[in-house]
Amino acid sequence: MTTHAKPVEAFDLVIFGGTGDLAMRKLLPALFRRFVDGQITDDSRIIGVAREDQTYANYRERVAEALDKAIHDKECLDKSRDAFLALVGYRPLDATKDDGWNDLETLLGGNDERVRMFYLSTSPKIFVDICQRLRQHNLNGGNSRVVIEKPIGHDLASAKSINDAVGDVFDESQIFRIDHYLGKETVQNLLALRFANALFEPLWNAAHIDHVQITVGETVGVEQRGPYYDNAGALRDMVQNHLLQLLCMVAMEPPASLESDAVRDEKLKVLHTLKPINADNASQMTVRGQYRAGAANGGSAPSYQEDLGGKESTTETFVALKAEVCNWRWAGVPFYLRTGKRLPQRVSEIIIHFRDIPYSIFSAGSGTINANKLVLRLQPDEGVKLWLMAKYPGPGGLRLQSVPLDMSFAEAFGVQQPDAYERLLLDVVRGNLTLFMRRDEVEAAWRWIDPILAAWESGNDTPKSYSAGTWGPSASVALIERDGRTWHDGDE
Ligand code: NAP
Numbered sequence: 001m002t003t004h005a006k007p008v009e010a011f012d013l014v015i016f017g018g019t020g021d022l023a024m025r026k027l028l029p030a031l032f033r034r035f036v037d038g039q040i041t042d043d044s045r046i047i048g049v050a051r052e053d054q055t056y057a058n059y060r061e062r063v064a065e066a067l068d069k070a071i072h073d074k075e076c077l078d079k080s081r082d083a084f085l086a087l088v089g090y091r092p093l094d095a096t097k098d099d100g101w102n103d104l105e106t107l108l109g110g111n112d113e114r115v116r117m118f119y120l121s122t123s124p125k126i127f128v129d130i131c132q133r134l135r136q137h138n139l140n141g142g143n144s145r146v147v148i149e150k151p152i153g154h155d156l157a158s159a160k161s162i163n164d165a166v167g168d169v170f171d172e173s174q175i176f177r178i179d180h181y182l183g184k185e186t187v188q189n190l191l192a193l194r195f196a197n198a199l200f201e202p203l204w205n206a207a208h209i210d211h212v213q214i215t216v217g218e219t220v221g222v223e224q225r226g227p228y229y230d231n232a233g234a235l236r237d238m239v240q241n242h243l244l245q246l247l248c249m250v251a252m253e254p255p256a257s258l259e260s261d262a263v264r265d266e267k268l269k270v271l272h273t274l275k276p277i278n279a280d281n282a283s284q285m286t287v288r289g290q291y292r293a294g295a296a297n298g299g300s301a302p303s304y305q306e307d308l309g310g311k312e313s314t315t316e317t318f319v320a321l322k323a324e325v326c327n328w329r330w331a332g333v334p335f336y337l338r339t340g341k342r343l344p345q346r347v348s349e350i351i352i353h354f355r356d357i358p359y360s361i362f363s364a365g366s367g368t369i370n371a372n373k374l375v376l377r378l379q380p381d382e383g384v385k386l387w388l389m390a391k392y393p394g395p396g397g398l399r400l401q402s403v404p405l406d407m408s409f410a411e412a413f414g415v416q417q418p419d420a421y422e423r424l425l426l427d428v429v430r431g432n433l434t435l436f437m438r439r440d441e442v443e444a445a446w447r448w449i450d451p452i453l454a455a456w457e458s459g460n461d462t463p464k465s466y467s468a469g470t471w472g473p474s475a476s477v478a479l480i481e482r483d484g485r486t487w488h489d490g491d492e
Pocket residue numbers: 016017018019020021022023049050051052093094095096120121122123124126149150151
């Protein structure tokens with residue numbers, strides 16, 4: 001599992017919300033893995049902050065339990081757990097009140113050269129309080145960084161007010177807006193695939209690509225996130241951030257370098273070229289759905305409204321939409337995006353569908369010639385598949401069959417794929433903003449999403465229902481089939 005990665009400089013990381021789900025399930029295990037790999041040195045500190053009053057020892061016990069759940073290599077865990085826990089501390093503090101901040105300042109103070117990171121793993125409602133108090137206590141100096149998690153707003157206006165509040169205290173170069181999809185190996189590999197191979201870029205345009213599909217399917221329902229989710233819905237929760245970021249990575253022009261602003265400028269241009277979807281065209285370009293009870297995950301699953309405890313709701317748990325990038329490269333190439341809960345598979349995939357061959361020299365008996373497809377799989381098993389036509393082996397005439405050139409990253413490189421947070425957390429230490437969203441990107445994404453939400457609100461229709469365990473409402477199939485295309489479902 002060694003990655004030969006270099007250690008990063010020593011840092012102090014304060015996790016506001018250090019007892020929460022994200023910290024325990026994702027952030028601390030990610031830090032542990034980087035520690036085991038030698039990238040985090042013994043003189044770094046990780047300080048959990050939350051309101052609950054507890055001692056260092058209690059907190060370390062909870063972190064140890066979280067590691068037990070998340071880390072499957074028990075030998076490695078037994079070997080390194082105590083050394084890692086020695087870096088971990090805790091401060092009880094209510095971020096909305098003044099008490100406790102002097103203590104945090106004393107703990108962190110003294111060395112302004114040291115990298116100091118504040119991870120706001122709390123509700124965005126208290127981001128303003130946290131940032132203002134960090135300033136009052138002079139903790140926002142040049143080597144400080146702040147990390148903020150989605151949701152960055154509920155719409156453009158609320159995103160702007162979060163950005164204003166954080167931007168009032170920290171410079172844009174200190175603000176790391178996480179979209180963990182950008183930390184996934186396949187997304188970074190998309191950069192490698194497109195810009196480190198001469199093969200793809202000449203084909204990466206409307207002349208050779210028929211359409212692009214991006215699917216992010218979850219098999220689970222809303223779980224414990226019901227109240228948050230019901231206020232958000234799939235469009236805000238998934239499309240505004242993850243799916244649009246993936247679309248940008250596929251559609252952007254080659255950046256001049258991997259410098260953060262070079263990449264982010266190109267992604268921003270894509271967001272600016274998206275054809276607006278509003279009340280005039282939302283009914284043709286979008287489908288929203290909500291799951292009803294059905295057979296799923298080998299058993300039966302309740303409806304969304306049952307998952308909410310019987311509350312009536314018109315929130316969408318599924319969205320399919322057709323986006324169009326209006327520029328020379330992509331003119332006439334639809335980007336079909338689809339995401340939902342209680343779908344048949346937990347899968348995140350980008351599928352590039354190339355055009356059909358212009359003319360076939362094969363007889364009808366050779367079989368159907370399928371267009372080439374490049375499938376970039378972000379989860380569950382990250383990898384790339386290029387579907388090609390090949391001759392079926394043996395005598396019996398020339399029979400053609402579609403077969404994949406299949407590269408699983410885990411197998412090809414013989415290393416376990418790191419979790420996205422491992423990469424992203426260390427990028428924060430390094431001050432590398434390339435895989436984080438800039439303020440103007442977040443706002444441009446909301447500027448495109450808001451009219452869709454407004455169109456849905458002004459229309460009279462409610463989300464179409466779909467059975468749990470299926471690929472969404474039939475209208476989603478119609479959305480793509482109207483254009484003579486089909487969704488790529490399953491491992492084909
Ligand atoms: P959570 O489980 O509800 O945890 C919230 C944390 O904030 C707890 O540690 C809580 O501890 C602390 N907290 C609440 N009010 C506080 C205050 N006034 N002062 C100091 N600490 C306070 O939430 P979560 O699931 O970890 O999510 C955290 C953030 O990340 C949210 O914005 C969420 O949308 C986002 N996010 C989460 C996930 C995920 O997988 N969980 C994924 C993507 C984004 P006390 O109550 O003891 O104070």
